[in-house]
Amino acid sequence: GWKRGSSFLPGIDVTDTKLSTSAFLLLHQARAERFFRSDHTNNWAVLVCTSRFWFNYRHVANTLSVYRSVKRLGIPDSHIVLMLADDMACNHRNPKPATVFSHKNMELNVYGDDVEVDYRGYEVTVENFLRVLTGRLPPSTPRSKRLLSDDHSNILIYLTGHGGNGFLKFQDSEEISNVELADAFEQMWQKRRYNELLFIIDTCQGASMYERFYSPNLMALASSQVGEDSLSHQPDLAIGVHLMDRYTFYLLEFLEDIHPASQANMNDLFKVCPKSQCVSTPGHRTDLFQRDPGSVLITDFFGSVRKVEITMETINLTPHTETALAYVDQLPVAQIIHQKPKQKDWHPPDGFILGLWTLILLVFFRTYGIKHLKHIF
């Protein structure tokens, strides 16, 4: 044979060789057009609530309301990793058990009927969160607790809790810094675990958490700038705590108007909760994102609109002759299921105990005299 070779240097410009421009390329063009509005084929969501204790009810309600919107718009549970640090619905201080409300007057129960919480209670730690993001989970982790995204996945990450300048508090005992988060995203990018990533954070001084990002295709939104506090919305007098944070409350209101075929884009999302409603100034960061935010649909991240193609080609198969499946001759059950003979409890031989007692009595009377025998008879 003779050698036919090509050389490729990954990461460096490849010189263009002649490309065959045949007619079949044009046929594919029309089909290909529909793909290229966006590059993703599936959607994932990682929703994290980092606070525990009853008075942080609003953080759980925040996360559950985003969970509810994301499910309603089409992302299935198998593609959502929901981490709740505490259980508010079944908390013994909850006057309405099995519910988590987002609005006073108890208009909207965001807990719903089919919530699937993947990480609950004390499982929500910085370590587990970073493990989920980077994929470094122990081999025994079930599928529902993993983020199995690929290079064409769009991921939505929502964090809420108590935060400060450059950190977010987990469980009142540890914190994650913005540098760690940025490094985790970079590791995700190195392994191409996402196509585009939308990061939303609703904490005090939330904008500090996205300051250090440096990986491509990241868009970030925060509920407040550095130095500002994110405020809660309204308390409910019956439940006794603040039900939701302002930013997520208005975000939920905005998302309730979105349906799977909606054409609303990211610029509308940036306008959610202006300073007059939120008191804090929401911020966003789009410099690392390649597409123009005006062309990014809300459903690119919050929903799961699949790309479909009509199947044009089929293969002609001749029906094969049905060979009747013959089952092996069945053995009778008694031969298949070997039963061990039931073990009877061991008893000493018959009369043994009677003989033993007789012996004891005889020895007694022998020792102490036969005259005691009259006491027996």
Place this chain on the structure above:
Amino acid sequence: LSIRPVLSDPEKQRGRSAAVAIAALVIAAGIPLWWKTTETYRAWLPAARIGELEALQLELRVEVEVVFARGTLSPEQQKKVPASRITYESCCKSKSLCLVEADHALHTLTETSCGSVVIYIIPEASALLPQDMRVYVGRSRTALLRSQVASVVGAGLPEVLAALDPQMEQVLQTMSFNHQDVTAALTDRLRPGLSTRDSLADSMRAFKSSPGYEITFSLLNPDPKHHQLHWDVEAALDAYIYPLLHKMAPVANFSVDSQILYYAVLGVNPRYDASASAYTLSADSLAHVINPVEARLGSNAASSNPVLNFLLYVPDSLHSPLIIRNDQKQEVASNAFHSPRWGGIMVYNVDGAYGNDTQFPVDIAIDMSRVMGVFLSQLRLMLGFQQTGAPPGFVLEAAGREGVAEWELDRLLWSRSVENVATASASITSLAQLLDQIANIVINDNIAQQVASAVTALQAAVAELEAGNLALALEHSREAISASERAFFDPSLLHLLYFPDDQKFAIYIPLFLPMCVPILLSLLKIFREVQQHRAEKRAKRD
């Protein structure tokens, strides 16, 4: 006057030597001990070989055997060609065979190894190929090329081969790989803009290389009261799908299962079209069909492999028949659609099997050959066999029942090997970079071992690709990618040790300061006394 007996007091002397001894102990033994015990264990990684990986150059080599038929070469040229190549004509020349039989007969003559190609040059006037076709590509790595080279002047073998070069290159681009395929396999690693749009669409549609895949076939019956469906899926899988999966065994492991879902509806309401007297689903509404169904499908929770779902939907009697319309409002012959990296859905209408007044529920046996024909073609697309449009003048033999022709499989193996090599080298280099940057990560022995074996396997794969042994190259590349993934995603590599420098001070100062201050002060005191003593001595001398 009491002279301060500074240096002669034995107790002071003892104190001084004690202080010096403690200081010496702390410095000589304490600091190394502290350093050693707070050091993170980092096993040795082959940094030099990993550095070489960054500038990896791939060379792909295809073994091509060219066989000249009688009548294609002039007698002088024939003398120059080795004799063994003339043996083929004895079987095919006299009979008027059809193409497929000829291809089969030729296939039995030569042993072709994985990745190689045999091209038979047949005379211009041969009747085997139709008039306007120049090339026929058979099912198993052989191609028939119609050409007339006897007319080439200057008759040496190299000139003959040079004259055939452009046509042979076209054949090889169809049968093995071309620039687009390789760029598509490397899309992650190359800069955007280098791949054409439909190679990008192809790469979006097919699954990435993975050690295993799970395939689930589901029958959706929304109307069990009217339809009692029987599908012999086990036999159909044996007959149609498993041959393809067996052939793909060198590429990945497959696990197949099937299920029947009752009362599962599509999420979209079909519209009734009076002109066709059928319910229709337009192309835009198809995108919303999958999500509501997916929640009910379930999956094998034991592995993290990608899942392919193939759904067969039998519409309920109220909404039968249900047809799918494409963008141009035309009916689709297959009545099926697929979603990239997810799977396919086929709608199977059964309203023709019964009339209005039959006793419900009706027993219906599903024609599995028709269903599997659609699923097989969708499966081919999902696994990465591109929709090969034949270049002009080419006849490509359809794969038929076996599911895939051997040269199509070779094409897939080429692009998978390249993809595996690229992904594995990228993983290893980024892991090495990460471990370099973060000095606090512990590198266990098993990670170092995985990295070393990944690097070895990578270099072996590149060597085999250069030599043209595709099967071995694929094996090595699979080893490389599994070792590199295991190393990269090892749970012990968690960087939770982000210590800014001020935190380091905050940790060590409360521990060491109380201990170091007395030592330092006593050393200082000793030093000052020694200096004073020297000064006094000098003063005494003067």
